[in-house]
Amino acid sequence: MTDTFLIGMLVLAAGLFAVGLFGVLARRAVLFQLLSLEVMLSGPSLAFVAAGARHGDPAGQGMFVLVLILAAAEVALGLALYLRMARTADVTDSDSIRDLRH
């Protein structure tokens, strides 16, 4: 694997991150924002694994495992919060969370 291919993989990783960021900013349904966060986190993990493969270093996959654990914790807490909001206040939309202040 040459440097050109590594650059290609890093561009793809940046693209995944950008797509996820777009989803988080543009969508208003909380479920879609959580889904976009997953896409966002998969960008860095692709970058870590590609760089690890480029240099033959296990640290890339080690970081991937840590990112995966972060994603699992995030999705568990996020979905639990979402369920709680949907059940107690009938909120499925991040715009209407603003109304909960009053």
Place this chain on the structure above:
Amino acid sequence: MIGWFPLFLGTLALVSAALAVTRPSVVHGLMWLVAALLSLAATFFALGAGFAGAVQILIYAGAILAVFVFVVMTFDASPPALARERLRLKQAARWPLLMVLALGLPLAFGLWGGAVATGLAPGGRVPVQAVGGLLFGPWAVAVEIASFLLIAALLGARHLVRRDPPTDSERPAP
């Protein structure tokens, strides 16, 4: 040449992810997310990172997606709701797109400016033993912190979705 194969699979993952975040219906979005995560796993296999690919399939496409599927039932998927969602995405898309461009351009320029050159030797396939030796040797503290994070998330999720006990006024009279 084998180098093109991960690039192709990664492009597939990118396209699936772009479709996933723009679908009006959450079930369609989730299916595209499965496609994106599985093609990402194939990319990892093609990069010679077999452990990462297997973990990606097992945990991401298996466990995390299963959790999502349970929660989908709260989503309103009637046709008027889908039309509303489509319209809302169209109206809200402009500023996030600009934001993403503003973030992506310096990243791309940095990549083409040759900033990725390091002094390390190019390698090939990374064996699972090396990953395990790293995680349970020098990185043992990081793994312990990650386990604390998982326990905290587990307790938090358990606490959040607990149903409140009925208050005195709601309780039926004995």
